Amino acid sequence: MEIDVIGNALPPGRVEEAVAYAAASAGIEEGHVAIEFVNAERIAELNETWRGKVGPTDVLSFPVDEDDEDPLGERELGDVFICPEYTSDLVEAVVHGVLHLTGMDHEEDEGEMLAVQAEIMGWLR
Numbered sequence: 001m002e003i004d005v006i007g008n009a010l011p012p013g014r015v016e017e018a019v020a021y022a023a024a025s026a027g028i029e030e031g032h033v034a035i036e037f038v039n040a041e042r043i044a045e046l047n048e049t050w051r052g053k054v055g056p057t058d059v060l061s062f063p064v065d066e067d068d069e070d071p072l073g074e075r076e077l078g079d080v081f082i083c084p085e086y087t088s089d090l091v092e093a094v095v096h097g098v099l100h101l102t103g104m105d106h107e108e109d110e111g112e113m114l115a116v117q118a119e120i121m122g123w124l125r
Contacts, residue, residue: 001030007037009084010091018094021120023077026102031075033101035082035094043083058087061100077101095120 003019005012015035023031038046040056047053047060063078080097087093095117104113 001028002032004032004034005036006034009037009082010094014091015094018091018120018124019098021123022095022098023102025099025116025120026104028075028077028102031077033077033098034079035097036079037090038081038083040083040085043081043086046081056083056086058083059093059097061097063101063103089121091124092117092121095124 001016001020001023003012003016005015019033019035023029023033043060044054044056047055047057050060050062060081061078062080064076065078077098078101080094080101082090082093082097084090099113099117104116106113
């Protein structure tokens with residue numbers, strides 16, 4: 001897994017571990033993910049532009065190839081933006097964001113994504 005970490009809110013090794021667990025939970029072993037830690041102004045701008053919501057939020061995910069025909073091959077999963085000022089647990093935000101990149105959506109499933117997230121967090125603690 002190729003992981004770009006932009007910003008220093010967490011040690012890169014910790015980010016890489018969280019990304020690996022979240023991606024593996026969807027059977028993805030190879031691919032590229034970018035995790036960027038941003039300030040409140042930047043995440044508010046992204047939130048309004050892409051979600052139509054005013055103000056900052058904790059984490060935003062932008063999947064690139066979630067509908068890839070070969071989910072076991074190398075993928076460009078996408079980008080995750082995290083605002084440390086609005087996030088109580090940065091590792092959990094990484095896991096949450098990457099689960100969205102794998103196609104999971106807690107707003108549409110029956111609690112599956114949040115259950116997977118909780119299980120992964122148990123492994124990472």
